[in-house]
Amino acid sequence: MAPQDALSDALSADMAAVNALIRARMASEHAPRIPEVTAHLVEAGGKRLRPLLTLAAARMLGYGGQDHVKLAATVEFIHTATLLHDDVVDESQRRRGRPTANLLWDNKSSVLVGDYLFARSFQLMVETGSLRVLDILANASATIAEGEVLQLTAAQDLKTDEAIYLQVIRGKTAALFAAATEVGGVIAGADERHVTALRDYGDALGIAFQIVDDMLDYGGSATVIGKNTGDDFRERKLTLPLIKAVARATAEERSFWTRVIEKGDQQEGDLAQAMAILARHDAISACRLDALGWAAKAKAAVNSLPEHPLRDILSRLADFVVSRVA
Template identity: 55%
Template sequence: MEQVNQIILSKAGSNVELIPEIATHLISSGGKRLRPMLTLAMADMFGYRGEGHVTLAASVEFMHTATLLHDDVVDESDMRRGKLAARKLWGNQASVLVGDYLLGQAFKMMVDVGSLEALRILSEASAIIAEGEVLQLGAAQDITTTEEDYLRVIEAKTAALFAAAAEVGPVIADQSAEMKAAARDYGMQLGLAFQLVDDALDYGGSAADLGKDVGDDFREGKITLPIVLAVARGTDEERSFWKRCLEDGDIQDGDLDRAIDLLKSHGAIAETVERAKAYGAGALAALEGLPDGPHKGALADAVAFCVARVS
């Protein structure tokens, strides 16, 4: 992982000063490096010998960083990883463009590795992530969003990159289709668990856990699973409350507290956490078919880490 960090910092460089300034602001701000870890552990698990997995892992992190820069612009977020969001420091314009730069660098790095199959998987993920974000934009501020709609969004915007990051491990280690599918399945289920936990934390965590403020999703009118469940189980009066806050964006003092009370009284946060645990269990099940050893332990720990954030 030290090598991944070195590549990340060197490839975030540019003669155009603003680029490394913005990129390292975000990259050095203590991200969990969960996605590149998946690529490294999956490749190592199959005994891969080479440098390609390090470069692919760094390109996965660049794709993720580019997404964060663009997301913060789209969501008008103020905070990211406990710091001011890049867009608050350097503006939306620079955030859009530096995100584009990092995406270009990510593809250059993948080309350096030379695996067309890894390129196919990661470029596919890149298009799907953007598709998921557009889908989320359409679902935002719409309390008729269904559970199915929500799952489609998070599978695309979050889980697809986890799945791709995991799958390229066996791909560069030249493994069977079965191993690739198991790695992908693990990544997909872990990604779903991760996002569900994130969505639960937005109403139940602390600012320190989140790196952003509790209730950000609420203020942005984002329709996550806790909301979908609470709306479905709520009274007409409660639906009016959700509509006013999330669709009309008319949020008053005390509304976030009321929202959290409603989510809790309908068991919506607890059920979201239960779903996350179920996907976590699915990820562990997918691991069973993969080779034993220390990397398998690390990948199982990643599942526990994701779920433990809310336990």
């Protein structure tokens, strides 16, 4: 059984409560489009990985209350809001294998419903009565937005290096993974070293997850990635595979990257040529080594926590994330 499915099974009662809370809080008495747009994305078959991480962290460290359910719903609302906004910014047409909300409705609806979900998430986190939880999730929300803005300026600049890339994905992806696990430990009243280990696990897992996602854009199936292969290339996003290829580029290859990424002059056959250059420089294999390194860091962090069946599943999850590009 895949670790995500094992997590879902182990936390099924908690997850049912989270799903019920999400449905209740995404309702709107005055604007029926809000639950329509939200339901399209929330109920599209996503794995609910981030809320599962919050539930697992809390339960693993002995939490017996119900505030972890509110925090898990909070994390999912923040994630859904960012997806709605991202699809508008990226002009995406597919998400989780389905047409995006901005395609089915419009950009205005996606942006405003995303804003509504952010507001709902802050209402939920306040209800836990923990200022520290509020601080962690508010900081994560700001970091996510900062990462997305940084990506706007860095994505089409061939001077973007691996350090800037790491800063981008730490913001846009890893920040919410880290917050999801950290708040689970905080609400459980865990020892500080355990809270730190949970945060480190989420951070490393999120980085590995995003590196793998960026690799899959150059060879993953649409079923696995939930979008069209080559979307990042068409959107001129300078992700890690391209950054590695650009760093090793010949003069002719650099001219190609300048045309298709910086200038946006893409022609028939350019994606195939890009993938050929990636293969020539073994860029995908190099990315996989990076992802494996981050997965190992995630496992080291979570394995420092007290023994628990959920801890073992979280450790296997780090391996599973990278296995998607085995």
